[in-house]
Structures are given as structure tokens and as C-alpha cells.
Amino acid sequence: MAKSINFILLFSLLAFAPFCQIEGSLYPQFYEGSCPRVHDIVNSIVAKAFAKDPRMAASLLRLHFHDCFVKGCDASILLDSSGTIISEKRSNPNRDSARGFEVIDEIKSAIEKECPGTVSCADILALSARDSTVLTGGPNWEVPLGRRDSLGASIQGSNNNIPAPNNTFETILTKFKLKGLDIVDLVALSGSHTIGDSRCTSFRQRLYNQSGNGKADFTLDQNYAAKLRTQCPRSGGDQNLFVLDFVTPTKFDNNYFKNLLANKGLLSSDEILLTKNKVSADLVKKYAERNDIFFEQFAKSMIKMGNITPLTDSKGEIRKHCRKINK
Known part of the structure; x- marks a missing residue:
């Protein structure tokens, strides 16, 4: 009888487990x-x-x-x-x-x-x-x-x-690894650039002097570069906005990766995913081909990123106003 009660108790605890919090989780x-x-x-x-x-x-x-x-x-x-x-x-x-x-x-x-x-x-x-x-x-x-x-x-x-638009591939990957994220997370999370905008100041170097020779980045489609230069001059216009994904700028999809394959990634930090590392390049090609695979990995990587050293239990506080700590 005791064994039966213990079994029932164990079963109840297991059934309830997904709704229980393990300390710090x-x-x-x-x-x-x-x-x-x-x-x-x-x-x-x-x-x-x-x-x-x-x-x-x-x-x-x-x-x-x-x-x-x-x-x-x-x-x-x-x-x-x-x-x-x-x-x-x-x-x-x-x-x-x-x-x-x-x-x-x-x-x-x-x-x-x-x-x-x-x-x-x-x-x-x-x-x-x-x-x-x-x-x-x-x-x-x-x-x-x-x-x-x-x-x-x-x-x-x-x-x-925070990874910067002009960081090298190794620098960006290192910043991800220091947060417990890997190269798969790097490529998948970069896919968030399928929506949103970037300022001229974030990619001007690619248009005019990427390698110190006064020329546009050779990995950037030159027709696309010429179009960007019309609104992003050598000086001034720092805050001018450009869509990160010129195909479907307000739709979350895998066109970001298709743009990279066409050498039309806006930021240097985008295009180097294709040009500086074979593993990341293969992932770019996979996500460009399969939107469903990109979506699945993006969700996994967002959950993983959201778990970077959170404060839990008695650490930190619940702010009354998000802009300031409680008195």
C-alpha cells in the first residue's frame, strides 16, 4: 500500500513538474x-x-x-x-x-x-x-x-x-560565445535583420573605403552600392535610414539570407556571414532555401539568448518604473 501511495505521489509530482520552477530557472x-x-x-x-x-x-x-x-x-x-x-x-x-x-x-x-x-x-x-x-x-x-x-x-x-556593424567575423563570434551562444545562434539571430532599418553611419565605410583604398566593398553588389550612395554621402546624412531587407522590409522572413547570397546585405556584419566562414556560409544558404528551418532555429536561439544570466529568486528587484530603480 505504501509503495502504491509513493508511486501516485511521484506521478503527481512529475505531472506537475513542467509548471514548477526549479530554483533560478x-x-x-x-x-x-x-x-x-x-x-x-x-x-x-x-x-x-x-x-x-x-x-x-x-x-x-x-x-x-x-x-x-x-x-x-x-x-x-x-x-x-x-x-x-x-x-x-x-x-x-x-x-x-x-x-x-x-x-x-x-x-x-x-x-x-x-x-x-x-x-x-x-x-x-x-x-x-x-x-x-x-x-x-x-x-x-x-x-x-x-x-x-x-x-x-x-x-x-x-x-x-554588443556586436558592431564593422566588427570582424571572429570578433562577433567571440562576443556571442562569451554569452554562451554559438555560430548557429549567431547566424539565426542575425536573421532578425529581415526587418528594421540601419543608419547611413553604420555602413558608410562599405560604400567608400572598406579596405582603405577609397573603393566600395568588393563583396557588395556594385549596383546596390551605387543606389545606397545616392542617400548616404561621404559626409553628412549620418542619421538617414535604410531598410535592412530591401525586398520585404516589414515582413519577418528569410529574404535577409537571400539578399546575402545576392551580395546585397546592407551591413558588413551581415555579409561576412557568407564570406568569412564556411560553417556560417552553409547556414546562410540553408536558411535562404528553407524558411521553416530558419524560423525553427530563430525561436530556439531567442529562447537561448533570453536565458543569458537572468536575475531570479531574490536577486535584483521588480521595478515599479522601468526607467529607474525602486527607492
Whole structure:
């Protein structure tokens, strides 16, 4: 009889296991009891922002990426400068380009009214990135939740850790590996450049002096380069925007990889995925051929990236306002 009871107890625990939290881990059902409408609230506000400004989807996706690569996925990117905090918004990768903070503020305000002091800004970033991907036609995935918010920021980490458009392939891969991500994650996550825009200043070098010889990057289609030069001059126009995927700029699909194969990747950091490493080049070709394989891997890599050193349990805090730490 005792054995039967033990077996039933064990079976019950195993059946319930997917909804339990292992200490320090994230899981999709984290707010199921404490804030069951969190998904609906985030999705409705992201959808409204996207309808008003289609660029916002890429901006929110980028915020999550730039957050996770600095101190882990802890919403440090959202903090304004105050007291001892120097905001990551002032770093080279974010200054004049990071956006979407008002959308996150609106989501946080709505959630605080629904379930105060419960949902972290870090989790809002993760959910917003997923919803932005889905709204533009990309893959869906269950977002592991349970992150907490940092008590500080790191402008130095933002300047040093986030891959830059003109970094070498090895530098970018190293930055990914330092975060526990591999070459598959690098290529798949680069596919997020299927939506969004880039500033002239981020790729001007490719148009005029990539190798120090005063000529355009030879890996860039020369007709495409000539078209880009009309709106991205040698000097001035730094903030002029160009779509990263000129075929379907607001649709999340695998045209980004097809563009690379046609030598029409906008950023140097895009094109080197095809020209500097055989493994990454093979992945580019695979994703260009099979949108379903790209979608499947992108979802896996987003979950993996979202798990970069999150604050959990008693670490950090749940901010009342995403721009500042609690008093």
C-alpha cells in the first residue's frame, strides 16, 4: 500500500513538474497565477504600437538583444541616468538609435494597474520581442519568464559587448560565445535583420573605403552600392535610414539570407556571414532555401539568448518604473 501511495505521489509530482520552477530557472507559466493577463496586455500594446509605426517591431526586438548582451537579460538598458547610474542609452550602439522605450513604459503602466509589483521590465522586453516577431509574420515561441530587474547599468559593457556593424567575423563570434551562444545562434539571430532599418553611419565605410583604398566593398553588389550612395554621402546624412531587407522590409522572413547570397546585405556584419566562414556560409544558404528551418532555429536561439544570466529568486528587484530603480 505504501509503495502504491509513493508511486501516485511521484506521478503527481512529475505531472506537475513542467509548471514548477526549479530554483533560478525561467518557465513560461511563471505569471499564470499572479498576473494571468500579462500576455494579453503586452500583445495588445505592442500591436497598437506596430500599427502606428511598423518600425517599432524591429526596435523592440533590438532592445531585448541589446539588453541581454550587456549584463544579461535584466532590463538594464531601460534605466535612465541618475545618481550613480550612467545609462546604457548613451553608449555607441544605442545612442541615437535605440528606441521603443515609451512603448515599454506604456506596457509597464498597464501591467502595474493590473497586478502591481509583479511583472519585471526584463520579462516585458522578452515578451515584446516575441510579439514583435509574430506580428511581422515570424515564428512564435513560449517565452520562459521569471526574470528580475537589475539595480544598475553598464555603459562600458554596452560599448564593449554588443556586436558592431564593422566588427570582424571572429570578433562577433567571440562576443556571442562569451554569452554562451554559438555560430548557429549567431547566424539565426542575425536573421532578425529581415526587418528594421540601419543608419547611413553604420555602413558608410562599405560604400567608400572598406579596405582603405577609397573603393566600395568588393563583396557588395556594385549596383546596390551605387543606389545606397545616392542617400548616404561621404559626409553628412549620418542619421538617414535604410531598410535592412530591401525586398520585404516589414515582413519577418528569410529574404535577409537571400539578399546575402545576392551580395546585397546592407551591413558588413551581415555579409561576412557568407564570406568569412564556411560553417556560417552553409547556414546562410540553408536558411535562404528553407524558411521553416530558419524560423525553427530563430525561436530556439531567442529562447537561448533570453536565458543569458537572468536575475531570479531574490536577486535584483521588480521595478515599479522601468526607467529607474525602486527607492
